[in-house]
Amino acid sequence: MPTLQNLRRGGRFRIPGDRAMPFYLFLSLLLFSTGAYYLGRKRAFAVSGGQIRNLHSLPSFYGSYTALWCILPALIVFALWVTLQPGIIVDLVVADLPPELHNLAPDRLNLVVNDLKNLVSGNFVSSTPDPAMLAAADHYRNLRTIGNAALWVVVLTLATLGIAYAWRTISPTFRARNRVEQVVNLFLIASSTIAIFTTLGIILSVAFESILFFQKVPITEFLFGLQWSPQTAMRADQTGSSGAFGSVPLFAGTLLISGIAMLIAVPIGLMSALFLSEYATPKFRAFAKPTLEVLAGIPTVVYGFFAALTVAPFIREIGTAMGLHVASESALAAGLVMGIMIIPFVSSLSDDVINAVPQSMRDGSYALGATKSETITRVLLPAALPGIVGSILLAVSRAIGETMIVVMAAGLSANLTANPLEAVTTVTVQIVTLLTGDQEFDSPKTLAAFALGLMLFVVTLILNIIALHVVRKYREQYE
Amino acid sequence: MNKPTSAASAPAILNRDIKTIVNAGLKRRHAAETRFRWYGLIAVSLGLLFVVLMFGNIISKGYPAFWQTYIQLPIKFDPAVIDPQGSRDPKTLESADYAALVRAGMRQMFPKVEGRLELRALYGLVSSNAALELQSRVLQNPALIGAEQEIWLLASADVDTLVKGNIDRSLDETERPIKDNQVGWVDKLKAAGKIEKQFNTILFSSGDSREPEMAGIRGALMGSFYTLLVTFLLSFPIGVATAVYLEEFAPKNRWTDIIEVNINNLAAVPSIVFGLLGLAVFINFFGLPRSAPLVGGLVLSLMTLPVIIIAGRAALTSVPPSIREAALGMGASKLQMVGHHVLPLAMPGMLTGSIIGMARALGESAPLLMIGMVAFIVDVPKGLMDPATVLPVQVYLWSDLPERAFVERTSAAIMVLLAFMILMNGLAILLRKRFERRW
Numbered sequence: 001m002p003t004l005q006n007l008r009r010g011g012r013f014r015i016p017g018d019r020a021m022p023f024y025l026f027l028s029l030l031l032f033s034t035g036a037y038y039l040g041r042k043r044a045f046a047v048s049g050g051q052i053r054n055l056h057s058l059p060s061f062y063g064s065y066t067a068l069w070c071i072l073p074a075l076i077v078f079a080l081w082v083t084l085q086p087g088i089i090v091d092l093v094v095a096d097l098p099p100e101l102h103n104l105a106p107d108r109l110n111l112v113v114n115d116l117k118n119l120v121s122g123n124f125v126s127s128t129p130d131p132a133m134l135a136a137a138d139h140y141r142n143l144r145t146i147g148n149a150a151l152w153v154v155v156l157t158l159a160t161l162g163i164a165y166a167w168r169t170i171s172p173t174f175r176a177r178n179r180v181e182q183v184v185n186l187f188l189i190a191s192s193t194i195a196i197f198t199t200l201g202i203i204l205s206v207a208f209e210s211i212l213f214f215q216k217v218p219i220t221e222f223l224f225g226l227q228w229s230p231q232t233a234m235r236a237d238q239t240g241s242s243g244a245f246g247s248v249p250l251f252a253g254t255l256l257i258s259g260i261a262m263l264i265a266v267p268i269g270l271m272s273a274l275f276l277s278e279y280a281t282p283k284f285r286a287f288a289k290p291t292l293e294v295l296a297g298i299p300t301v302v303y304g305f306f307a308a309l310t311v312a313p314f315i316r317e318i319g320t321a322m323g324l325h326v327a328s329e330s331a332l333a334a335g336l337v338m339g340i341m342i343i344p345f346v347s348s349l350s351d352d353v354i355n356a357v358p359q360s361m362r363d364g365s366y367a368l369g370a371t372k373s374e375t376i377t378r379v380l381l382p383a384a385l386p387g388i389v390g391s392i393l394l395a396v397s398r399a400i401g402e403t404m405i406v407v408m409a410a411g412l413s414a415n416l417t418a419n420p421l422e423a424v425t426t427v428t429v430q431i432v433t434l435l436t437g438d439q440e441f442d443s444p445k446t447l448a449a450f451a452l453g454l455m456l457f458v459v460t461l462i463l464n465i466i467a468l469h470v471v472r473k474y475r476e477q478y479e
Numbered sequence: 480m481n482k483p484t485s486a487a488s489a490p491a492i493l494n495r496d497i498k499t500i501v502n503a504g505l506k507r508r509h510a511a512e513t514r515f516r517w518y519g520l521i522a523v524s525l526g527l528l529f530v531v532l533m534f535g536n537i538i539s540k541g542y543p544a545f546w547q548t549y550i551q552l553p554i555k556f557d558p559a560v561i562d563p564q565g566s567r568d569p570k571t572l573e574s575a576d577y578a579a580l581v582r583a584g585m586r587q588m589f590p591k592v593e594g595r596l597e598l599r600a601l602y603g604l605v606s607s608n609a610a611l612e613l614q615s616r617v618l619q620n621p622a623l624i625g626a627e628q629e630i631w632l633l634a635s636a637d638v639d640t641l642v643k644g645n646i647d648r649s650l651d652e653t654e655r656p657i658k659d660n661q662v663g664w665v666d667k668l669k670a671a672g673k674i675e676k677q678f679n680t681i682l683f684s685s686g687d688s689r690e691p692e693m694a695g696i697r698g699a700l701m702g703s704f705y706t707l708l709v710t711f712l713l714s715f716p717i718g719v720a721t722a723v724y725l726e727e728f729a730p731k732n733r734w735t736d737i738i739e740v741n742i743n744n745l746a747a748v749p750s751i752v753f754g755l756l757g758l759a760v761f762i763n764f765f766g767l768p769r770s771a772p773l774v775g776g777l778v779l780s781l782m783t784l785p786v787i788i789i790a791g792r793a794a795l796t797s798v799p800p801s802i803r804e805a806a807l808g809m810g811a812s813k814l815q816m817v818g819h820h821v822l823p824l825a826m827p828g829m830l831t832g833s834i835i836g837m838a839r840a841l842g843e844s845a846p847l848l849m850i851g852m853v854a855f856i857v858d859v860p861k862g863l864m865d866p867a868t869v870l871p872v873q874v875y876l877w878s879d880l881p882e883r884a885f886v887e888r889t890s891a892a893i894m895v896l897l898a899f900m901i902l903m904n905g906l907a908i909l910l911r912k913r914f915e916r917r918w
Contacts, residue, residue, distance in 0.1 A: 181814045188728060191720035195742045195788070198781050202752055205759030268522045275519025292526045297900060298533065299842025301871040302893050305878045309886065310536055340529045347526070369501075371508055373515035394747065401749020403845035404871075408878060428751050428845070435758065435849050453755040457748065464747040 021148055022082055025155060029078070032159045033071040039163060040066025043170045057177035065176040068183055069162035074155045081151050089143045096139060098132050116140060206457060209450030216444045217245045222451060224248065228414035228425075230434060230445045245448055247455065249414035253331070253424030257406060258399035260335025260420055261342055265399075266392060268339075269346025274376055276347075277354050289351075296344040304408030307337035312409055319421060327423040329411040335420065338405050342395050349394065353387030354380060356475060390470035397463035401456060403428040427452050537897070541890025547679040547692065548639040549631040550605060550668060552584035554613065556624045567621050577610040577617075581632065588673070589664060600661055606633040606692045608681070631675065636691035636884035638665055642674060645883050656882075682891060686859045687873065691884035694877070696892050698859045702772055702852070702867030703841060705860060709776020710840050714783040715833050719822075721784075722791030722829070727817050746785035753782050754849030762850060769851035770866035778846050783836040790832020794825040827914035831907045838903040842896065844871035870896045 044062035048054045055062070090113055097112075104112065112133075119137040170176070214222070225246015272292065276285050312333035319326030326332075357380055365375040381388070411423030412433060434449035558565065560583075561575040585601050586592070592601050609632035616630075617623050637657045640646050642665065652659050668674045686698030721742075729735040757778035761767045767774050798821050806816035847853070852868050853876060860867035868876070870892060877889040 177812065181812060184814055185728070188720045188724035191717045192724045192729070192738055194717055195721065195738060195745055195784065198745060199741050201760050202748070202756045205756050209759060268525050271519045271522030272526050275523050279516055279519055288523055288527065291530055294530055295526070297838065297904060299844070299871050299896060301844045301874050302537065305874060305889060305893065306533055306536060308878060343526050371512040373512045374508070397747060401751065403749070403751045404875065408875065431751055432848055436853055450755060453752055457752050460747065460749055461744060464744055468743055
């Protein structure tokens with residue numbers, strides 16, 4: 001029986017000072033650069049001979065210039081050091097291990113290194129540590145202490161050198177503002193490229209693993225296969241050991257659930273947008289519109305909980321009362337709740353679109369004697385149709401990519417069916433089940449998740465591009 | 480445009496004809512109008528009904544979780560059990576068998592209960608947390624040893640569920656988690672006023688646990704806090720910088736067009752794909768630890784970035800050009816113009832956008848599943864590198880557990896989550912109302 005003490009502490013403890021070290025160093029760097037700012041400013045006053053108008057830039061720019069010289073080089077070295085240090089230390093320690101440990105096969109050596117790290121951080125170790133390991137751990141700790149001390153010295157020296165350099169360059173004719181603005185400009189440009197790098201990162205990471213996957217499983221099987229059972233067996237002679245990776249049932253399931261969701265969301269969303277913009281009093285609109293939008297702010301995991309614990313049992317009960325067989329994880333429950341989630345999405349997008357239709361078109365229709373509903377169905381909707389289609393496409397892409405609702409309320413087994421009362425699985429559910437828990441990065445099972453991710457990304461991207469294009473074209477039409 | 484009408488010779492007749500035709504159809508058309516109106520009203524009402532239904536469902540399930548059942552027991556801090564040597568050594572005090580004290584208290588309440596199975600059922604009424612509670616009391620105040628006190632101790636989850644009326648007593652004994660003899664004891668305790676519902680502080684003060692009565696959301700709350708801290712620290716400066724660059728500095732060329740389209744598309748990429756990115760890049764490539772708030776924050780900041788950029792650009796465009804021209808006219812450099820005049824004026828709008836983005840990040844769970852923030856973690860995380868989970872993922876984890884008491888706690892966690900989201904959105908609205916200027 002574990003002792004109370006262990007229960008309480010979760011059975012582990014750490015040396016606190018060591019982990020917070022980079023943080024304190026960073027803090028002192030910030031302090032240093034604040035000091036550098038004032039130093040630089042003071043220096044600028046000094047070289048100006050008391051006349052600020054002798055200076056090329058405002059004194060604060062000289063301060064910023066000094067601060068930048070203080071912090072930037074030091075930060076770069078700091079970042080490099082922190083990323084490289086652990087690897088170097090491990091190499092040094094391994095090189096010093098006694099030969100019988102040193103000459104182990106690489107994967108065994110990895111285990112030893114892991115044990116060593118655990119030993120160093122004071123965690124439980126898989127076996128009782130032998131003296132060689134204890135010595136190595138001591139060695140590791142020593143090296144780390146030395147490394148950390150050296151880091152402090154190097155970084156703070158660099159910061160001081162930076163200040164000294166800036167101090168020397170400051171003169172009344174020195175163009176400090178231009179230099180500082182250059183740096184800021186660089187930062188702005190670098191920031192704006194992050195979005196590009198994110199997209200690139202998504203494409204590369206997903207595509208790379210997918211290529212590995214398609215080397216193991218032919219792409220035609222993945223795209224057109226009707227069987228999905230990714231559980232590869234432990235032994236080759238087990239039945240069904242090969243694993244099947246046909247993604248058609250997953251996409252069929254995704255489409256079924258998204259279809260149900262759209263059947264709920266499009267009529268309700270569109271009709272409420274029409275009602276709120278054409279019929280409702282301003283007072284009612286001011287109350288109902290934000291209330292409906294609350295639905296968009298609720299986290300998806302809450303919808304999932306609602307679907308799994310309230311809607312699914314409810315549907316099952318009704319079904320059994322009517323003598324139907326309803327699976328406890330029916331596609332209907334997940335689709336229904338997903339539809340509720342998407343209502344505000346459809347309604348607020350179509351609201352924008354409907355409001356963009358010029359008032360003169362409505363007035364013209366009324367002048368001809370049309371009723372309000374006739375104006376809406378014969379004039380407004382045809383005029384707004386491209387925009388509405390665009391917003392529906394966006395909603396579809398949202399439904400396809402939605403994860404938590406289906407993870408919590410849809411099934412796991414890949415059934416190829418169009419019956420909404422049965423359990424189906426979706427692309428996102430499979431990605432989550434394949435990637436949570438233990439994983440090795442070379443099994444087709446894990447790689448399959450990335451291939452599915454690639455498909456998901458491509459499909460939603462195409463939908464989004466079409467939708468954004470349509471919506472934009474449509475807006476231009478009436479502007 | 481005037482067409483020469485062939486029936487011009489008989490305008491009166493035509494007029495009458497049109498009138499009758501129109502009048503004949505009028506009833507039908509007005510009926511259609513009313514119908515259409517009703518469809519719209521029904522649609523809006525359905526939408527509003529769903530809002531009420533969701534909140535009603537969650538709140539009605541979750542509010543009982545804010546109270547927890549306690550049992551009052553006479554506890555004798557027996558020196559022979561706690562500290563037989565009388566050394567008062569903290570180590571001895573810490574490792575003493577406090578569960579025995581609780582058992583003794585139970586026996587004292589029900590002296591007639593005998594037999595191994597019966598006794599075990601009796602001891603099962605009290606949570607295993609009770610021993611921890613006694614331990615901390617003794618450690619705080621060693622003078623307690625030898626004294627006898629009436630102490631409120633945490634009841635087990637099954638007792639809690641029974642007291643809250645969520646166990647059907649008419650069911651057969653074998654189908655209930657709590658047996659007939661236990662129900663009898665609970666009723667006796669209740670009659671004696673020894674059972675009480677107190678405000679559930681454990682929910683807010685402890686981490687996850689396998690025992691429903693001891694499980695809390697503090698770990699998840701701290702995890703969410705650290706994750707959002709990283710998200711905000713990264714996405715806000717970068718987002719603002721990108722918005723400023725694209726809106727104020729960037730030349731209008733192909734490259735900035737690409738960036739713009741790219742940002743709009745990123746905003747619509749499914750969140751789970753960001754999780755795949757995080758797994759492949761941050762964990763596999765850069766070797767950052769799994770389950771760490773740092774990685775969660777990195778992934779979420781990539782997701783929040785487009786939201787902040789789009790909101791930031793909207794805020795910047797709403798600042799009138801006259802402000803810019805005036806600043807430039809006074810001799811400010813372009814950067815000074817932005818930094819001293821445009822940015823401060825656009826800041827409320829940018830902050831509003833970022834808070835809304837952060838609220839969305841707070842509710843996000845799918846990408847965090849990918850990077851391993853779904854582990855069962857008892858310890859409250861103390862930093863960016865500690866394994867942690869976040870509030871929505873905690874909801875997901877608990878919703879999988881079968882015990883009724885966990886359903887209650889899940890709903891309570893959802894209520895806390897929603898409260899934070901409402902708070903953040905309210906703050907955003909307040910900010911907009913207070914500081915937004917119409918030009």
